[in-house]
Amino acid sequence: MRGRGQQVPTNTTTAANSGAPTSPATAKPAGSVNFTGSFCGDGKNAISNNAFGATAGATEQSTLQKNLDLLNKFKAEAPSEIKSDVATVVDFYSKFVQAMASANGDPTKMEAALAPLQSQEAGVQAAGQRIDAYVTAHCK
Numbered sequence: 001m002r003g004r005g006q007q008v009p010t011n012t013t014t015a016a017n018s019g020a021p022t023s024p025a026t027a028k029p030a031g032s033v034n035f036t037g038s039f040c041g042d043g044k045n046a047i048s049n050n051a052f053g054a055t056a057g058a059t060e061q062s063t064l065q066k067n068l069d070l071l072n073k074f075k076a077e078a079p080s081e082i083k084s085d086v087a088t089v090v091d092f093y094s095k096f097v098q099a100m101a102s103a104n105g106d107p108t109k110m111e112a113a114l115a116p117l118q119s120q121e122a123g124v125q126a127a128g129q130r131i132d133a134y135v136t137a138h139c140k
Contacts, residue, residue: 035070035073035074035077038077039074039077039078039079039139040135040139040140041139042074042077043131043134043135043139044135044139046074047132047135060105061097061100061101061105064096064097064100064101065097067093067097068090068093068094068097071089071090071093072090074090075087075090079134079138081138082131082134084127085127085128085130085131085134086127086131088123088124088127089124089127089128089131092117092120092123092124095116095117095120096114096117099113099114099117100113100114
């Protein structure tokens with residue numbers, strides 16, 4: 001639980017990276033993924049292009065929704081071994097998108113909107129690490 005005056009991160013990375021909050025200053029520039037239906041190919045492409053890093057600095061609702069749509073495609077491709085991990089990341093990001101929409105771009109409302117997500121960060125980070133490990137081990 002955060003005390004009064006402590007910052008709640010407003011930017012969250014997803015899927016191909018850790019899932020841990022990041023600040024815009026530390027976020028890598030985002031690339032893109034052309035989803036082909038191949039989880040391994042798309043996963044490696046996403047990691048090498050930092051495609052899911054696009055969520056780190058995104059605050060515009062249309063960008064957030066576009067990223068969510070891409071993540072849902074990635075979720076549909078996920079093999080059974082990590083399908084639940086991918087779902088965890090995508091579901092968290094969906095909640096993030098909803099929270100940002102409820103704040104309506106108002107920085108003074110973002111902290112309160114994002115606070116409920118704080119308790120899920122460790123699980124999302126762990127899921128992201130398992131996704132990375134799967135891609136590294138199985139997608140040669």
